Amino acid sequence: MLEARFTEFKAAAYAPKKLLNEYKAAGKKVIGVLPYYAPEELVYAAGMVPMGIWGSNNKTIARAKEYCATFYCTIAQLALEMLLDGTMDQLDGIITPTICDTLRPMSQNFRVSMAKLQKMPTIFLAHPQYRRPAFGLQFTIDQYTNVRRELDKIAGHEMTDEDIRAAIKVYNKFRQARREFVKLAGEHPEAVSAVNRSAVLKAGYFMEKPEYTEKLNALNEELKALPASNWDGVKIVTSGIICDNPVLLKIFDDNKIAIATDDVAHESRTIRVDADEEGDPMMALAKQFANEDYDVLLYDEASSQNRRGEFVANLVKESGAQGLVLFMQQFCDPEEMEYPYLKKALDGAGIPHIKLGIDQQMRDFGQAATAIQAFADVLSM
Amino acid sequence: MSIYTLGIDVGSTASKCVILKDGSEIVAKSLIDVGAGTTGPARAIDAVLDAAGMTHEDMSFTLATGYGRNSLDGIAHAQMSELSCHAKGAAFLYPDVHTVIDIGGQDVKAMHIENGALVNFQMNDKCAAGTGRFLDVMARVLEVKVSELGDLAEKSTKRIAISSTCTVFAESEVISQLAQATDKCDIINGIHHSVANRVVGLVNRIGVQDRVVMTGGVAQNKGIVDSLEEGLGHIVYTSPLTQYVGALGAALFAYQKALKQQR
Numbered sequence A: 001m002l003e004a005r006f007t008e009f010k011a012a013a014y015a016p017k018k019l020l021n022e023y024k025a026a027g028k029k030v031i032g033v034l035p036y037y038a039p040e041e042l043v044y045a046a047g048m049v050p051m052g053i054w055g056s057n058n059k060t061i062a063r064a065k066e067y068c069a070t071f072y073c074t075i076a077q078l079a080l081e082m083l084l085d086g087t088m089d090q091l092d093g094i095i096t097p098t099i100c101d102t103l104r105p106m107s108q109n110f111r112v113s114m115a116k117l118q119k120m121p122t123i124f125l126a127h128p129q130y131r132r133p134a135f136g137l138q139f140t141i142d143q144y145t146n147v148r149r150e151l152d153k154i155a156g157h158e159m160t161d162e163d164i165r166a167a168i169k170v171y172n173k174f175r176q177a178r179r180e181f182v183k184l185a186g187e188h189p190e191a192v193s194a195v196n197r198s199a200v201l202k203a204g205y206f207m208e209k210p211e212y213t214e215k216l217n218a219l220n221e222e223l224k225a226l227p228a229s230n231w232d233g234v235k236i237v238t239s240g241i242i243c244d245n246p247v248l249l250k251i252f253d254d255n256k257i258a259i260a261t262d263d264v265a266h267e268s269r270t271i272r273v274d275a276d277e278e279g280d281p282m283m284a285l286a287k288q289f290a291n292e293d294y295d296v297l298l299y300d301e302a303s304s305q306n307r308r309g310e311f312v313a314n315l316v317k318e319s320g321a322q323g324l325v326l327f328m329q330q331f332c333d334p335e336e337m338e339y340p341y342l343k344k345a346l347d348g349a350g351i352p353h354i355k356l357g358i359d360q361q362m363r364d365f366g367q368a369a370t371a372i373q374a375f376a377d378v379l380s381m
Numbered sequence B: 001m002s003i004y005t006l007g008i009d010v011g012s013t014a015s016k017c018v019i020l021k022d023g024s025e026i027v028a029k030s031l032i033d034v035g036a037g038t039t040g041p042a043r044a045i046d047a048v049l050d051a052a053g054m055t056h057e058d059m060s061f062t063l064a065t066g067y068g069r070n071s072l073d074g075i076a077h078a079q080m081s082e083l084s085c086h087a088k089g090a091a092f093l094y095p096d097v098h099t100v101i102d103i104g105g106q107d108v109k110a111m112h113i114e115n116g117a118l119v120n121f122q123m124n125d126k127c128a129a130g131t132g133r134f135l136d137v138m139a140r141v142l143e144v145k146v147s148e149l150g151d152l153a154e155k156s157t158k159r160i161a162i163s164s165t166c167t168v169f170a171e172s173e174v175i176s177q178l179a180q181a182t183d184k185c186d187i188i189n190g191i192h193h194s195v196a197n198r199v200v201g202l203v204n205r206i207g208v209q210d211r212v213v214m215t216g217g218v219a220q221n222k223g224i225v226d227s228l229e230e231g232l233g234h235i236v237y238t239s240p241l242t243q244y245v246g247a248l249g250a251a252l253f254a255y256q257k258a259l260k261q262q263r
Helices: A002-014 A017-026 A039-044 A073-083 A104-117 A134-155 A161-187 A194-203 A208-226 A246-254 A265-269 A281-291 A305-318 A333-348 A364-378 B040-051 B083-092 B132-141 B147-156 B165-179 B185-208 B222-232 B244-260
Strands: A030-033 A049-050 A092-097 A120-124 A233-239 A257-263 A323-329 A353-358 B006-009 B017-020 B023-033 B061-065 B101-103 B108-114 B119-122 B212-215 B237-238
Touching: A002 A017, A002 A208, A017 A030, A017 A049, A039 A049, A039 A134, A039 A161, A039 A281, A049 B083, A073 A104, A092 A104, A092 A134, A104 B006, A104 B132, A120 A134, A134 A333, A161 A194, A161 A208, A161 A265, A161 A281, A194 A208, A194 A246, A194 A257, A194 A265, A233 A364, A246 A257, A246 A364, A257 A305, A257 A364, A281 B212, A305 A323, A305 A333, A305 B119, A323 A333, A323 A364, A333 A353, A333 B212, A353 A364, A364 B083, A364 B119, B006 B040, B006 B083, B006 B244, B017 B040, B017 B244, B023 B040, B023 B244, B061 B083, B061 B244, B083 B101, B083 B108, B083 B119, B083 B212, B083 B244, B101 B185, B108 B185, B119 B185, B132 B147, B132 B165, B132 B185, B147 B185, B165 B185, B165 B212, B185 B222, B212 B222, B212 B244, B222 B237
Parallel strands: A030 A049, A030 A092, A092 A120, A233 A257, A233 A323, A323 A353, B006 B061, B101 B212, B212 B237
Antiparallel strands: B006 B017, B017 B023, B101 B108, B108 B119
């Protein structure tokens, strides 16, 4: 039964284009949402389907080179590639957050290219650096209000506050189910492989949220009913922006390395905080962003205290993992810059780790396999 | 009755084998100058068994390592990463080793060893600069054999700066130097320092602690070893068995596994 459920999530995770076709055939409007912290709730509240765009493990960069600097990460470049090569022509619009140093200028590459080719509207979104003070919250509300108006134009009708409150409830349930799954997958690595774990989480970016949450809750119930795990391999915590390549993740499964939990943007970083279900829904969404924390991309007024490093080190200790694997995306400046602080915290806590350099155009993982296998040896000795 | 184990190191450019008796005595070894995806591994296995006057059935356990370690189904009983095996082999040859440097065909590895076991390591980024492949490319441009690089560098009277950032750019620089009629020996000296600079940065990330041992075929190049010693400020030891360290480590792990099976 578990395998059947995983197969269903994998089908969605590995073939989002098929889902996009189905949504369009059903007369739905679909909005592409780039990484990350975009208020997807607004897309849902507008009666449209949000689909995450986090690059591709199957494409290579060709057309995007016309617009991109060489030092843009492959996640951003491959997102543009798919917008240019026709893969995502059916989208009714995209939201382009500007949360990192690549996405900021990249938002203009999206805007210019999509306008030039008359493909789709692009909705610009800038998050504030100071997200917690009153002026920061107001800035977020202003930005989100702009996103809301632009989505209204695409939807052809105005969403109400009640629509947004209903969307928040749907998304809170969605996040709760995902957090529960992350916990259960860490407790039952004998039942949830690294490949399946990733596929389940990835599918959440493409499936319609209520359906996904229902299916995930059913999976969670089955996992809860399992007997205590007899796992005799090692456990690690993963960190980085994204690590969803099944070929790479299979190396973990082959070497009996389980993922206890993660500090990955594509996985847990985006589901840690829920939004208030009562009161002004725009303020609720602004506060939700304000309450996000321990992220490489978020400004930390107390950064000299290395709170994030400590947070990740504690994540490893509390999850029962023996080490950490950092997936370092090539040309990801924020992650590279932050790495010495993470290393300091991990070394200080006596937690072994390895840093694997990856990008989404990689097809051969021979070197990574060597490092992962050696790391398993180190952890099990 | 003695226990014989076979370690096979299928690298990207060479295949090496070691047969070990009772986890302590090297009975035979072999090396074929082609690696993964070629006839090299099979030829190296035939050669080492011939040299020992034994058959594969005489081996209690066979363990594969190296880039092509997964390609020996039906021959190897298990496989381990070359990092673990190089660490094991180096600690066998130098029991007080703490730092191991292995420059392979396409990887550079820096390992920290405690009590003979691998505890930390660093590998190069996805880039050929600083690897054995870098030396292959440069030797081809310079029209010399890789094995001649060390001797030629000794004749150098001055060092030419060669980029350590990128193999392709470095190749262009070397061609440019040749066009300016710069002495080949001086260029090779620069190439060795370019490789060493890259490796020193990697080794420093895990912290250099004596004794420092370099393993793998590139350790036969005295110019590289000298450049590394200069960059690290530590003596770098190399063994006459340097090319066999991975296979030796594999044979040692094979011995441990054979003992475990007997229990």
